[in-house]
Amino acid sequence: MDHTLSLLPFLFIIIISSFHVLPVSPTPSHKLKSATTIRKLNRGGPYIGLVTVIATEENAFLRSVDFRPDPTHPFLDLSGRRFRIGKIHGKKVVYVRCGRGMVNGAAATQQMIDVFNVKGIVHFGIAGNMNNSMSIGDVSIPKQITNAGLWDWLNPDKAKGGEDIAYLDVGNYNVPKGDGDNELGSIGYNYEQLYSVTGHINTPQNVFWINTTQEWLHLAADLEKMELSQCVNASLCLPKKPKLVVGLKAATAYIFVDNAAYRNFLYDTFGVSSSDMESSAVAMTCASNGYPIIVIRGLSDLAGEGGDNTVHKFGSLAATNTAKAVLEFIRKLPPY
Structure with missing residues (x-):
């Protein structure tokens, strides 16, 4: 008898037994459920991705727009964030509040691009004013954004x-x-180091300015004629009607700028008209992945002039005017 063959049953038992001691890592049921929901949602896409930052902006947005939640899957919770699915002006949208800062902005944007069938990102919120020709309550839709914190x-x-x-x-x-x-x-x-789908693999491009999408800026140009709110309430109003301007420059950094000298330096050196903590990260993530991006920011204060108190007084008005501009931009987007 072949002794090798006689050992086969014994080896077979050892191999089978080893399967019982290997660590098992089954996929959690909530992940399987999310994956199923995502597949169903994406079959109904594509969507316009909407990314805002803080609760003040979210409240103004959801209060101002006619948001029609998806009747079957109105939202999906991922990584601690709630992604809301629905329609605005008949356009399918996925909306999320990312949280303050560049890491949150980039993380939420990348997750939205990776998980959902989106055609582009509309990023919006409030910002500080760097430009003396702009005023509190105005809305800026920049053509270029820089990371002024590098x-x-x-x-x-x-x-x-x-x-x-x-x-x-x-x-x-x-x-x-x-x-x-x-x-x-x-x-x-x-400079930032931009890795992108259009560049060479593992070879970043040094960039100082991230461009928003030219076609979307052209669509937004007509918004300069729209009427924005002037009053927070009956007793608190701005001295003049706010305006919307397309094509300025913006800065992003982990800095709340409440210093007039630094404000003037940023404007004189880089020509930026607004400052916030997320826009360049969202725009860079979209540029890296090859997705259209537009940024819409309402000005809540003139840096170094009133500071945090001004934000508390007029932040809600800036958020409301931003929401109005976002709504009108969605209206102008062609159906997908």
């Missing part, structure tokens, strides 16, 4: 050069003004 903080004796695109010399703002020397040195503004 810094090289240099020592005062550090020679300028390298890849930094601009410098903020802290000593220039000494009070009383001296020779400009200051131990805080200077801040060199640097």
Whole structure:
């Protein structure tokens, strides 16, 4: 008898037995349920992705628009966020509140792109005003956005050069003004590294400005004629009617800018008219994935002039005007 063959039943038992001691990691039932729901929803797409930031903006948006929830799956909860599915002006939309900051903005946008069948992203919220020709309550739809928080903080004796695109010399703002020397040195503004579907694999492109989608900006141009709200209530109104402007520039950073000197530096150096904490991250995520993006931001304060108190007074008005602009933009989008 072949002894090799005689050992086969024994080996077979060992192999079968080993299956019983291997760790088992079944897919949680809630993930399977979500996957099933996502497949059903995506068969009914594509959708317009809507991304806002904080509760003030969400409340103004849901209060201002005729949002018709999907009758079967009105929302889907993923990673602690609630993605609302429905229609606005007959257009299918997926809406989410991402939370404050660039990480939240990028994470929620990437998740929306990965999970849902979306054709593009409309990102909106409130922002600080950097431009003296703009006013509280105005709405800006920028053509370009930069990450103004990507810094090289240099020592005062550090020679300028390298890849930094601009410098903020802290000593220039000494009070009383001296020779400009200051131990805080200077801040060199640097580039983002953009990985994109249109670029070479693993070879990022150095970019300072992220462009929003030109075709969508053309659609938004007609919104400059729309009427925006002037009053928070009967006793609290702005001195003049707000306006909507398309084609300015915006800055994003993990900074609430409440300093007039820094506001003026940003405007004079980069020509930015608004500052927020999410827009460039959302726009960069869309550019990386090759999706259309438009950013709509209502101005709630003039940085360094009233600061947090102004935001508390007029933040809801800025959010309401932003929501009105988003609604009108959705109305103008062609059906998919």
